[in-house]
Amino acid sequence: MADIPEDDLEETRAALAPTLEATAAILPWLAKPRRPRFDSALNQRWMDAGQRLATAWSNRHSQGIDYVRPAIFALYGVALEAADGGCLRLGEALASAADHLEQHEMPPRLIAALSASIECLVEPGGLEHEAFASRVDHFAQRLEAALAPHPGTSERSPVLDHLFADEAREHIEHMRDALLVLPPDAYALKSEAAQIAQQAEHLELYGIMDQARQLAGIVNAALDLDNPEMRHGIEERLNNLAAAIAVVDA
Numbered sequence: 006m007a008d009i010p011e012d013d014l015e016e017t018r019a020a021l022a023p024t025l026e027a028t029a030a031i032l033p034w035l036a037k038p039r040r041p042r043f044d045s046a047l048n049q050r051w052m053d054a055g056q057r058l059a060t061a062w063s064n065r066h067s068q069g070i071d072y073v074r075p076a077i078f079a080l081y082g083v084a085l086e087a088a089d090g091g092c093l094r095l096g097e098a099l100a101s102a103a104d105h106l107e108q109h110e111m112p113p114r115l116i117a118a119l120s121a122s123i124e125c126l127v128e129p130g131g132l133e134h135e136a137f138a139s140r141v142d143h144f145a146q147r148l149e150a151a152l153a154p155h156p157g158t159s160e161r162s163p164v165l166d167h168l169f170a171d172e173a174r175e176h177i178e179h180m181r182d183a184l185l186v187l188p189p190d191a192y193a194l195k196s197e198a199a200q201i202a203q204q205a206e207h208l209e210l211y212g213i214m215d216q217a218r219q220l221a222g223i224v225n226a227a228l229d230l231d232n233p234e235m236r237h238g239i240e241e242r243l244n245n246l247a248a249a250i251a252v253v254d255a
Contacts, residue, residue, distance in 0.1 A: 041133055047086055048132045054080040055126030058099075062123045063222065074103045080126070087132065091141040095122065098148035105152075113211030118144070118151040120215065169208055170254035176201050177247050184239060189230040194239070195221045201246070210253060216246050 041048070058080050061072035077099045084096035102119055105111055122144035128134055176197040183193035202217035220242045227235055 043087060043089075043132045047083070051080070051083045051087065051092075052127075052131040054083050055123075055131070059123050059127045062119065066219065070106045073106055077103045089132070091138050091145070092132070094145040095141045095148075098122075098145045098152070101152055102148055112151065113215065114209070115148075115151040116215050117206065117211035118147045120218065122148055165208060166253050169204055169210070170250050172204065173201050173213075173250045174247070177243060177250070180243055181240075184236060184243070187231065189236065189239075191224055191227070191230055194224045198224070201250075213246070213249050213253070216242070216249060220246060 043051075054076070058073070058076035061068075061076040065073055081096035081100050084092035087093075099119075099122065102115060105115060125140050125144055128140075130137070134140070180194050180197045183190035183197070198217045198221035202214045202221065205211070205214035205217060220239070223239065223242065224230070227239075229235060230239075
């Protein structure tokens with residue numbers, strides 16, 4: 006390679022000098038941590054309220070829904086303190102959803118939207134999470150859509166439903182096998198249930214998605230899967246999940 010003339014090098018250095026100086030000037034600013042948007046005590050109250058709601062929602066099948074509504078309005082109170090548009094929108098959507106908690110059968114679409122929205126509340130960082138604004142906007146919009154009246158029902162694809170049911174039945178069989186081994190294979194049970202939940206969500210089969218997530222949560226929280234009563238409870242939920250899948254493919 007031919008040597009670059011010294012004059013050309015000097016010209017290049019001179020041309021780059023302003024850019025290099027500007028870059029050097031902003032580097033210290035880039036290294037500084039982002040300034041918090043909210044008071045730390047307020048953020049802690051938000052995270053505590055989010056965890057309270059997540060616990061109440063997770064325990065709704067065993068403890069009932071009486072704890073969910075107060076938890077929602079406690080979170081809404083912190084949203085009012087924050088005076089943040091995203092917090093307020095999510096709080097209002099959750100408060101609107103609270104009016105449907107006493108229904109004998111909540112719409113599966115609303116259950117899924119509530120589950121996803123509440124899950125995002127326990128992410129690390131709380132109000133200071135780098136994706137907080139976009140996430141609360143997304144979940145508020147999802148709740149609003151679930152609460153909106155749907156005049157018509159979209160036409161389903163029998164082919165996709167059949168493919169889903171076939172694959173889901175395979176997952177069910179794998180879960181039955183995992184339950185039979187001693188000790189039961191907790192990882193396989195959770196993994197197969199999570200796959201069913203994910204596939205069901207893609208097809209907007211929110212009832213099946215919620216059942217599969219509940220099953221995965223029970224396995225995750227179980228201290229002793231060898232306990233006959235626990236194994237029987239999981240088996241019953243497997244049977245209920247299999248029955249729901251069969252309806253899709255009927």
